[in-house]
Amino acid sequence: MIRAAAPGDVDRLVRLESDCQGVDAWSPQLVSDGVTGALPTIAWLIDEGRDGYAVASYVDDVVELQRIGVDPGLRRSGLGSRLLEAVVDRAEGAARVLLEVREDNAAARAFYAAHDFAEVHRRPRYYRDGATALVLQRDLRDERDGSDDGE
Numbered sequence: 543m544i545r546a547a548a549p550g551d552v553d554r555l556v557r558l559e560s561d562c563q564g565v566d567a568w569s570p571q572l573v574s575d576g577v578t579g580a581l582p583t584i585a586w587l588i589d590e591g592r593d594g595y596a597v598a599s600y601v602d603d604v605v606e607l608q609r610i611g612v613d614p615g616l617r618r619s620g621l622g623s624r625l626l627e628a629v630v631d632r633a634e635g636a637a638r639v640l641l642e643v644r645e646d647n648a649a650a651r652a653f654y655a656a657h658d659f660a661e662v663h664r665r666p667r668y669y670r671d672g673a674t675a676l677v678l679q680r681d682l683r684d685e686r687d688g689s690d691d692g693e
């Protein structure tokens with residue numbers, strides 16, 4: 543079951559953040575601030591039983607997926623997809639989902655491509671090591687319009 547993270551999840555999330563994001567991992571303080579609600583537009587989601595999480599901000603009609611991560615030993619079993627859909631399900635009326643991904647993160651790019659994200663922008667030398675960031679978007683309005691077909 544995917545649910546909103548609670549203060550008791552902070553230690554697990556700090557470990558997951560480190561395992562999934564490596565040198566880019568957020569500090570334990572930032573994780574704790576997010577989970578305990580100090581950052582009001584940010585939602586942290588966690589799977590109850592399996593190690594996976596997602597972080598998104600919801601502002602106006604834009605959802606920004608800031609993090610998604612699955613324990614390395616559990617990947618390719620659908621958990622990332624369920625987390626992403628949980629983020630989208632909470633979007634209620636949002637127009638689009640945006641995110642940034644490293645150009646050299648082939649696994650994440652394949653994952654987002656499988657979930658209908660398309661590149662809309664590139665930010666060269668965006669990361670500390672000089673890597674390019676790709677900005678990807680998924681248009682939720684198109685999906686809703688499409689779901690009306692045939693009715």
Ligand SMILES: CC(C)(COP(=O)(O)OP(=O)(O)OC[C@H]1O[C@@H](n2cnc3c(N)ncnc32)[C@H](O)[C@@H]1OP(=O)(O)O)[C@@H](O)C(=O)NCCC(=O)NCCS
Nearest residue numbers: 562610611612617618619620621622623649650652653656
């Ligand atoms: C990106 C990530 C969250 C995907 O999680 P996951 O649980 O493995 O994803 P799923 O099992 O739901 O994969 C769904 C589909 O995405 C695609 N996909 C996912 N990982 C892939 C990979 N390594 N190579 C190719 N395609 C991949 C496939 O189409 C897959 O379907 P399939 O397994 O039936 O072929 C996971 O790889 C991860 O935690 N990576 C490290 C953190 C990260 O880079 N996060 C994104 C940037 S913040």
